[in-house]
Amino acid sequence: MDKITVTSPLLPPLDELTPYLEDIWQRKWLTNSGHYHQQLEDELCKYLDVPYISLFSNGTLALITALQSLELTGEVITTPYTFVATAHAIKWNNLTPVFVDIDPATFNIDPAKIEVAITEKTSAILPVHVYGTPCNDAAIDAIAKKHGLKVIYDAAHAFGVKECGQSVLNYGDLSILSFHATKAYSTIEGGAVVCKTLEQKQRLDQLKNFGFESETQISMCGMNAKLNELQAAFGLVALNKIDESIAKRKSIANYYDKAFSTTAGIKTLDNHSSLELNYSYYPILIDQAEFGLTRDELLEKLQANNILARRYFYPLVTQFELYKGDASSTPNAKSISEQVLCIPIHNALAEEEQMKVIEVICG
Ligand SMILES: Cc1ncc(COP(=O)(O)O)c(C=O)c1O
Incomplete structure (x- = not known):
C-alpha cells in the first residue's frame, strides 16, 4: 500500500x-x-x-x-x-x-x-x-x-x-x-x-x-x-464533481465516527443534524490519560505505518514570534491545539486505507 x-x-x-x-x-x-x-x-x-x-x-x-x-x-x-x-x-x-479564545465544542x-x-x-x-x-x-x-x-x-x-x-x-x-x-x-x-x-x-x-x-x-x-x-x-x-466528492468524504466521516464512538480517549466533533458540511477535515482530539499515547506519539505511530496526519492547527497563531501573544490567555485554543490531529479524508481514500487508519489508531 x-x-x-x-x-x-x-x-x-x-x-x-x-x-x-x-x-x-x-x-x-x-x-x-x-x-x-x-x-x-x-x-x-x-x-x-x-x-x-x-x-x-x-x-x-x-x-x-x-x-x-x-x-x-x-x-x-x-x-x-x-x-x-x-x-x-x-x-x-x-x-x-x-x-x-475559542469554544471547545466547535473550535470557533x-x-x-x-x-x-x-x-x-x-x-x-x-x-x-x-x-x-x-x-x-x-x-x-x-x-x-x-x-x-x-x-x-x-x-x-x-x-x-x-x-x-x-x-x-x-x-x-x-x-x-x-x-x-x-x-x-x-x-x-x-x-x-x-x-x-x-x-x-x-x-x-x-x-x-x-x-x-x-x-x-x-x-x-x-x-x-x-x-x-x-x-x-x-x-x-x-x-461538476463536487457533490460526488463531498458524498464520498461524508461516508468516510461516518465510518470514522462509528469507529471512534467506542474508542477511549478520542473525541470527535459533534456535528449537529441541521448542518450540511463538506467534510474537508477530520480532526480528532487525543486525551493522553485515556488513550495511552500523546497526540505526537500517535502522529509518529501513524507515520511509521505510512499514514500522514497533520497537527492542524498547531502551533497557535499566537505562538508564532510575529504575533507574540500569550497563549495562556486563550486556554481552550491552547489545549485543543495540543490534542488535535487531522487524519486522512479525501475522495480518493480507498476502503482498505480507511480500515488501515482505524486499525493503526485503535489497534
Ligand atoms: C482558515 C484559512 N484561511 C485562509 C487560508 C488561505 O487560503 P489560500 O491558501 O488559498 O491563500 C487558508 C488556507 O489554507 C485557511 O485554512
Missing part, C-alpha cells in the same frame, strides 16, 4: 478539461476577467446560493482585499485557532489582530468572550468557520450591531456549508473562500469573496485589478489578484 496522505486534490477528468483548454487556446484570452472566469463566478453563485462572488488568485489575497475594501481601522478581533493567513491578512492592512471563536476584547479602536470581527463548522453567527451579529462593527468571515473551509438549509457564506458583511488544492473544492490555487451587493463586488473587482476604476482612473491602491482562465476552467469541471 502506498503512503496514505491526509488529503488529495479533487482532479477533474483530463478528457473533460481538454475541450476547455482547446477553447482557451482558440480565444487567446488567458486572464483579466475572461469568459471562463465570468462563467465560474455565475456557476458558483448558483451552486453556493449567494448573490455575488468575486474570484481571486488565492484565499489570502481575497481576505486581504476584503478587509481593505471595508476601510477598517485600528483593531480586528479574531481567533488564534486558524491558519496563519487569517492573522497575516489583518497585518497586511496595517491593522492589529486581537485574539479571543467564542462569542461570549468577544465583548470584553472590544475597545474604542475595534472596527471589525474576523471569525473563522474552522473545519467548515459554522460559527455562532446570530451571537456575533448581535455583538457587531451593538458596537457598530463589520464582520468578515474567513470561510476558507466552508465551501458549500449550510445551516438549516441556508448558506453560511451569506453571514456577515463579507466571506472569503480558499480554492487551494488541499480544499474540498479547488481551482489549484484560488479563492473568492462572497458579497451581498453589486457595489461591493465592483469595488472588489477593481481592487483585485490594481484599483482600476476605468482605463484612466485609479483611486485605490489595488492588488493584482486575478484568477486566470486555465484555473477557472479547471474550477468549472471540478464543480
